[in-house]
Amino acid sequence: MYVLRRLALWGRLRSPWLLHFNSGSCNACDIELLAAITPRFDVERFGIKVVPSPRHADILVVTGPVTRQAAPRLKRIYEQMPSPKYVMALGTCACSGGVFRGSYAVLNGVDNVIPVDVYVPGCPPRPEAIIDGIIKLLKKMEAEISGK
Numbered sequence: 092m093y094v095l096r097r098l099a100l101w102g103r104l105r106s107p108w109l110l111h112f113n114s115g116s117c118n119a120c121d122i123e124l125l126a127a128i129t130p131r132f133d134v135e136r137f138g139i140k141v142v143p144s145p146r147h148a149d150i151l152v153v154t155g156p157v158t159r160q161a162a163p164r165l166k167r168i169y170e171q172m173p174s175p176k177y178v179m180a181l182g183t184c185a186c187s188g189g190v191f192r193g194s195y196a197v198l199n200g201v202d203n204v205i206p207v208d209v210y211v212p213g214c215p216p217r218p219e220a221i222i223d224g225i226i227k228l229l230k231k232m233e234a235e236i237s238g239k
């Protein structure tokens with residue numbers, strides 16, 4: 092059983108699957124994420140793949156400041172992901188509310204709704220910053236797997 096678990100963790104590290112959720116962004120962060128996964132930057136060559144279901148995802152990438160309307164959906168999606176699961180807050184809005192901070196309609200960042208493992212600031216962040224954020228997350232996953 093221990094060997095199977097280690098094998099599953101190893102596979103997850105070599106090919107993490109992402110799920111993207113827009114919690115109320117202006118779409119510029121989403122476009123940069125698209126640039127990161129399409130041929131110019133092509134994160135799929137590292138085994139990183141976008142999936143449509145939370146039940147298949149290892150990493151939840153959230154853009155936007157989290158509107159009050161989107162918050163229950165974000166929480167439900169997070170709860171549907173299998174453990175261990177990781178969250179990336181993508182863009183200044185997702186990190187802290189950004190330009191929408193203080194608005195009556197938003198919750199000022201993803202970590203006010205679900206736990207966040209890595210923050211990628213920028214308005215919007217460039218694909219290189221997104222790839223850097225994924226690498227930081229992979230290092231964190233590796234440290235957890237190896238028990239460091």
Ligand code: SF4
Pocket residue numbers: 115116117118119120154155156182183184185189190213214215216
């Ligand atoms: S961080 Fe900037 S680009 Fe991203 S959703 Fe907010 S306003 Fe838009």
